[in-house]
Amino acid sequence: EGNxxxxxxxxxxxxxxxxxxxxxxxxxxxxxxxxNEAYLELAMHAYKKGERSAGQAGVMQAFTxxxxxxxxSDLAAYYASLTPLK
Amino acid sequence: EGNxxxxxxxxxxxxxxxxxxxxxxxxxxxxxxxxNEAYLELAMHAYKKGERSAGQAGVMQAFTxxxxxxxxSDLAAYYASLTPLK
Numbered sequence: 765e766g767n768x769x770x771x772x773x774x775x776x777x778x779x780x781x782x783x784x785x786x787x788x789x790x791x792x793x794x795x796x797x798x799x800n801e802a803y804l805e806l807a808m809h810a811y812k813k814g815e816r817s818a819g820q821a822g823v824m825q826a827f828t829x830x831x832x833x834x835x836x837s838d839l840a841a842y843y844a845s846l847t848p849l850k
Numbered sequence: 851e852g853n854x855x856x857x858x859x860x861x862x863x864x865x866x867x868x869x870x871x872x873x874x875x876x877x878x879x880x881x882x883x884x885x886n887e888a889y890l891e892l893a894m895h896a897y898k899k900g901e902r903s904a905g906q907a908g909v910m911q912a913f914t915x916x917x918x919x920x921x922x923s924d925l926a927a928y929y930a931s932l933t934p935l936k
Binding site: 807 | 874881883884886887888893901904934935936
């Protein structure tokens with residue numbers, strides 16, 4: 765189980781695309797606010813392992829390459845905790 | 851630009867996992883309600899082309915293999931139109 769507060773502190777690189785509140789700044793990026801924690805973890809691990817290649821997957825692989833399992837858990841917990849915005 | 855009404859009529863296979871209202875039935879699946887239309891299109895095309903391999907990507911490749919570009923646009927418009935739920 766990730767730590768929400770730790771996740772927020774680790775999200776500095778994420779906000780450029782996914783927004784300060786988890787609402788993406790461009791519709792080609794996904795909103796993350798309120799997404800399911802387990803799915804967010806799965807997606808970050810997939811990007812890190814090179815298991816996604818479309819869209820911004822290259823950027824996501826670069827960003828996730830430096831994340832530990834704990835970092836990924838914390839980030840997932842943080843974004844899952846946010847209220848989804850339309 | 852997809853057609854929301856058409857998208858709803860084409861979503862019968864999606865609801866088993868992503869929920870009748872776009873709220874996933876299991877946290878390993880993503881919520882789709884209120885997600886960005888452009889990102890949803892990108893993701894479906896990626897699954898269809900085999901550009902994602904983690905998690906349920908095999909299932910998603912199977913489901914998207916029979917979708918036309920228009921089907922994908924309509925489904926993306928439909929899910930983007932729904933109110934996100936936490």
